[in-house]
Amino acid sequence: MDPALPFDKIATQAVSLGASLVGAAHVVTLLASPSHRRFQIDWRVQEARSVLVLALAHDDAKPEMDWWDNRQGRTPGNRRLIKINRKLKKWFRKTYAVEASELPYNAHQRGVFLKDAAVLAGLGVMGKNNLLVTPQYGPRVRLRALLLDRFVQCTGPLTGFSPCETCEGFCMRACPKEAFAGGAYRHDRCRQQMEKNESDPVVLASPVVGMPTRFKIAYCRLCELACPVGR
Ligand code: SF4
Ligand code: SF4
Numbered sequence: 001m002d003p004a005l006p007f008d009k010i011a012t013q014a015v016s017l018g019a020s021l022v023g024a025a026h027v028v029t030l031l032a033s034p035s036h037r038r039f040q041i042d043w044r045v046q047e048a049r050s051v052l053v054l055a056l057a058h059d060d061a062k063p064e065m066d067w068w069d070n071r072q073g074r075t076p077g078n079r080r081l082i083k084i085n086r087k088l089k090k091w092f093r094k095t096y097a098v099e100a101s102e103l104p105y106n107a108h109q110r111g112v113f114l115k116d117a118a119v120l121a122g123l124g125v126m127g128k129n130n131l132l133v134t135p136q137y138g139p140r141v142r143l144r145a146l147l148l149d150r151f152v153q154c155t156g157p158l159t160g161f162s163p164c165e166t167c168e169g170f171c172m173r174a175c176p177k178e179a180f181a182g183g184a185y186r187h188d189r190c191r192q193q194m195e196k197n198e199s200d201p202v203v204l205a206s207p208v209v210g211m212p213t214r215f216k217i218a219y220c221r222l223c224e225l226a227c228p229v230g231r
Contacts, residue, residue, distance in 0.1 A: 002150055002151070003151075004150070004151040004152055004153050005096060005098070005148075005150055005151070005152045005153065006153060007024055007152055007153040007154075007155055010022070010024070010052065010152060013088065013091055013095075014052075014054055014084065014088055017084045017087050017088060018056070018080060018083075018084050019054040019055065019056060019081075019084055020055050020056050020057040020136070020137065020141065021054070021055040021057075021123050021134060021136060021137075021141065022052065022053065022054050022055070022123075023052075023053050023118065023121030023122045023123045023155040023156055024050055024051070024052050024053070024121055024152040024153065024154055024155050025050065025051050025053070025117055025120035025121040025154055025155070025156060026049065026050055026051075026151065026154055027045060027046070027048045027049060027050060027051055027147070029120060029154075030051055030112060030116065030117055030120055031045070031046065033113070033116045033120070035113045035116055036112065036113065036116065039113075041112075042110040044101065044110065044147065045103075045110070045111075045112055045147060047149075048101075048147035048148060048149060049148060049149055049150050049151045049152075050147070050148040050150065050151055050152040051103075051112060051117050051121070051145050051146070051147055051148070052088075052100070052121075052145060052146045052147075052148060052152065053114065053117045053118045053121045053123060053143060053144075053145045054081060054084060054085065054088075054143065054144050054145065054146075055118065055123055055132075055134065055137075055141040055142065055143050056077055056080060056081050056084075056141060056142050056143075056144075057136075057137045057140060057141055058077055058137075058140050058141060058142055059140065060140060060221070060225050063218060064076060064216070065077040065080075066142075066218070066219070066221065067202060067216035067217065067218050068216060068217040068218075068219065069215070069216055069217075075142075077142050078105065078142060078144070081142060081143075081144040082102070082144065084144075085102050085144055085146055086102070088100065088146060089101070089102065089146060092146075092148065096150065098148055098149060098150045099148070099149045100146045100147065100148050100149075101146065101147045102144075102146060103144070103145045103146065103147055105144065111145075112145065114143040114144070114145055115131070115132045115143070117143075117145055118132045118143055119132065119156065119157055119158075120154075120156050120157055121154070121155050121156045121157075122154075122155045122156020122157050122158045123141075123143075123156070123158075124141075124158065124161070125157075125158060125161055125162060125163075125164075127139055127163070127164050127171065127227065127229075128164045128167075128169060128171060128172060128180070129171035129172065129180070129185075129223040129224065129227060130185035130223075131171075131223070131224055131227075133163060133164070133227065133229050133230075134229075134230060135158075135161055135229070135230065136230050137230040138224075138227045138228070138229035138230035138231065139171075139223075139224045139227050139229070140224060140225070140227075140230065163229045167228070170226040170227060170228060171223040171224070171226050171227050172223070173226070174222040174223055174225075174226035175189075175190075175222060175223050176193060176220070176222065177189040177190060177192055177193045179193075179223075180223075190220075193220045194219055194220065197217055197218060197219050197220055198217055201215045201216055201217050201218075202215070202216040202217070202218045
């Protein structure tokens with residue numbers, strides 16, 4: 001069996017291309033997680049060896065990174081992640097003769113559960129707000145992943161980081177729909193807020209470079225922005 005690829009060089013390359021955080025996990029471990037065991041996994045995921053998880057920080061000083069439009073990739077932040085992934089994919093082929101394949105964002109479209117993968121790869125932990133919470137940026141990150149046909153040194157999970165244990169729960173208090181009122185995240189309540197956001201788009205006074213359409217949807221981020229971790 002080929003030796004596992006060293007992680008440091010891969011991380012350096014990913015960061016030089018613009019990723020804020022990067023980590024790696026083995027696919028076999030990921031598929032053993034509860035959410036993946038309950039789910040029909042695409043054969044391409046099952047045959048891969050490693051998953052590389054990239055995070056891009058979404059600073060609240062730049063809300064437009066997260067605004068949805070009707071272009072491919074949906075948000076400027078996600079389009080940037082897709083570009084990083086494509087460049088990394090070429091780099092893997094050239095540097096290691098390793099085939100990397102881009103994973104779609106959604107687990108239900110041949111992807112994986114990205115938050116689970118990020119936790120396994122040591123990027124952060126699951127917060128009470130149902131989001132990945134990273135030490136460096138709190139929950140203010142967006143994720144994408146690459147599948148690799150070689151083992152890479154694993155980088156997680158994180159130990160000694162459990163910010164929610166001692167926190168007052170700012171995220172839960174910030175929710176306008178009380179989506180955490182029963183102690184667990186209620187997607188149906190969050191969905192009501194998303195529908196409200198969809199019916200009330202942001203209208204830009206003039207087009208912004210890279211964002212030609214003027215109507216954008218700014219989905220609620222209150223439970224994300226209220227978190228003090230990584231400030
Ligand atoms: S605000 Fe507090 S409870 Fe909520 S995710 Fe952040 S650390 Fe955890
Ligand atoms: S995104 Fe908004 S509505 Fe949804 S859970 Fe977070 S705070 Fe509540």
